[in-house]
Amino acid sequence: MNAADGLKKPTQPHNSGSKSKGLLAGLSERLTRAGQSIVGQVQSLVRRRPVLDDEFLEELEAILLQADVGVSTTMELLSGLSRSLKESGQGKALSEEDVLRYLKEEIVEVLGSHEPLRKAMEGPTVIMVVGVNGTGKTTTVGKLCHRFRKSGSEVILGATDTFRAAAIDQLEIWGKRAGARVIRHEEGRDPAAVAYDTCQAAKARGVDYVILDTAGRLHTHVNLMRELEKVKRVVEREIPGAPHEVLLTLDATSGQNGLSQAATFKEAVEITGIALTKLDGTAKGGIVLAIKDSLGVPVKLIGIGEGIEDLRDFDPREFADAIFQGLA
Ligand SMILES: Nc1nc2c(ncn2[C@@H]2O[C@H](COP(=O)(O)OP(=O)(O)OP(=O)(O)O)[C@@H](O)[C@H]2O)c(=O)[nH]1
Ligand SMILES: [Mg+2]
Incomplete structure (x- = not known):
């Protein structure tokens, strides 16, 4: 038996994040870590290139793919986002806030609503x-x-x-x-x-x-x-x-x-x-x-x-x- 097969002892219970702001505060810190996160990278992209053109969309595509979003969801997010930005901005320079807000809305839509665990009507x-x-x-x-x-x-x-x-x-x-x-x-x-x-x-x-x-x-x-x-x-x-x-x-x-x-x-x-x-x-x-x-x-x-x-x-x-x- 190798070491990996050995008994994995559960660590002591702890309540990561739940004492700080919001249930997912600890997670949030990790997901928003500058430079690695989707948000950090999108912000720097908009700063460099505040124009909704092919190059902007290509770079955004690369950011999403690199964050494991997957090809078809990335395409869905990009088309939704560019639709919203076109409607709101018409020729204006892009703002970080707009891009992030629309991206967030698209993401919430793709994820759908919360689905709780099913429970038996009767019995176990x-x-x-x-x-x-x-x-x-x-x-x-x-x-x-x-x-x-x-x-x-x-x-x-x-x-x-x-x-x-x-x-x-x-x-x-x-x-x-x-x-x-x-x-x-x-x-x-x-x-x-x-x-x-x-x-x-x-x-x-x-x-x-x-x-x-x-x-x-x-x-x-x-x-x-x-x-x-x-x-x-x-x-x-x-x-x-x-x-x-x-x-x-x-x-x-x-x-x-x-x-x-x-x-x-x-x-x-x-x-x-x-x-x-x-x-x-x-x-x-x-x-x-x-x-x-x-x-x-x-x-x-x-x-x-x-x-x-x-x-x-x-x-x-x-x-x-x-x-x-x-x-x-
Ligand atoms: N950081 C972190 N570690 C986790 C999490 N869930 C499980 N682990 C760790 O992942 C390792 C494997 O977990 P197990 O629950 O033994 O995985 P398993 O699927 O039952 O593994 P097998 O029985 O060998 O197939 C353990 O060291 C766990 O402590 C998690 O949400 N976060
Ligand atoms: Mg197991």
Whole structure:
């Protein structure tokens, strides 16, 4: 076993950003860091070239692509922006404020409205967390569990990642910290059997939430997808309407690469939402814009740190405010 496979100990809970101005204040600092951020670069572009011409649009395109926004969303933003600027300005020199304000409006429009996690009308709500290894599945399961427990709900966790013993232990640690029971089998056992037992326990105890942690790595990708499909079928059979959410964890720092991996998961198990993790580790917020466009799945949650409290609902308006901090 190499070091990366070892038990990853969750860090102490902390509440990054929540004590300062606004929920996403910490994130905002990172996303608006001078020079790297979309806003910083757009400001310097407008200063250099305050004219709405092809060169201006080409440079803006490069800035957006470099921030991981993705090709088709970039095109959408550019055409919306130039329409608005033409209507408002007619031949006037561009102002930083106008360009940023319209860009912000376009971004909010592309992101759409906040989509909350789905909840069962009756009986346990089942959430499956899937994704490439290391993207933050287990951590997100722990954080979500803590969130539900804090609001007084009963939660049961299923250690359906049976690929490594360390993965099962890691989930157990999160379960202890958040106050939820973990259903586990031995390493190497059938994940679908763990899913089955977890559903049975959930029904017997009448819990509110079932959260399943899944494997991110197997000998082959095909095997992993088959395994996830099987887990999902068991859940569907055991609890009506389940899984209510299949959340895919995407690492915000992996940029466009993460998106192509995500497509495989989308085909195998219908993903209902994205948990975008490690947003605290990147100054490129653009990936948020590329996701919906390339996967057609809304970002529902964002991870902004390793601590138990570092999970937020993804609110497009709040996110745009964080990128364009200080702009009305
Ligand atoms: N900074 C930061 N780190 C995170 C975040 N979410 C997860 N991590 C870290 O990312 C690493 C991997 O997280 P895991 O939750 O173990 O990822 P996983 O997808 O379960 O990994 P496998 O089980 O190996 O497939 C850990 O060191 C986490 O602390 C986040 O939002 N921000
Ligand atoms: Mg894991």
